[in-house]
Amino acid sequence: MARELTREEKRAIRALVTKWCANYDRECGCLPLDCECYMFGKCWTGAYCRYFREAVLPLDPALEVSLMTEGPRPDFKPCPICGGAVPADGRMAYCSESCARIALRRQKRDYMRKKRR
Ligand SMILES: [Zn+2]
Structure with missing residues (x-):
């Protein structure tokens, strides 16, 4: 259609x-x-x-x-890492496994930075 x-x-x-x-x-x-x-x-x-x-x-x-x-x-929302398409049904926050890993790494880094202060 x-x-x-x-x-x-x-x-x-x-x-x-x-x-x-x-x-x-x-x-x-x-x-x-x-x-x-x-x-x-x-x-x-x-x-x-x-x-x-x-x-x-x-x-x-x-x-x-x-x-x-x-x-x-x-409905798609953009992947916060690469801008790719992520289904907006809420099951996935990122478009792919590798983007999810990048995001996790960033989160950890931010966390460590805050802890050090
Ligand atoms: Zn992505």
Whole structure:
């Protein structure tokens, strides 16, 4: 089931393309297609530009998750360590095992610092 893209998602797509897409040119738009970037006109999920999906979208993990998930927009919160997508159901505080470990290490370090004073 496709759904309409939110205003935030459209804005994020545009920002990603202008910043990262190797095929995008500020003057000409999409260079291989020789027209406005296909992704700028998207209003619904699904059928993304292949280059965008494979090379540009992964640069924004949270956006990738929300665009690649069909149906109602799932709730994600950003990982406090790397900014990746964490399901907001409260079971996990970080996106991955390694981020959780980094966070734990930081907590310990802060604790030790406070103790020393
Ligand atoms: Zn993370």
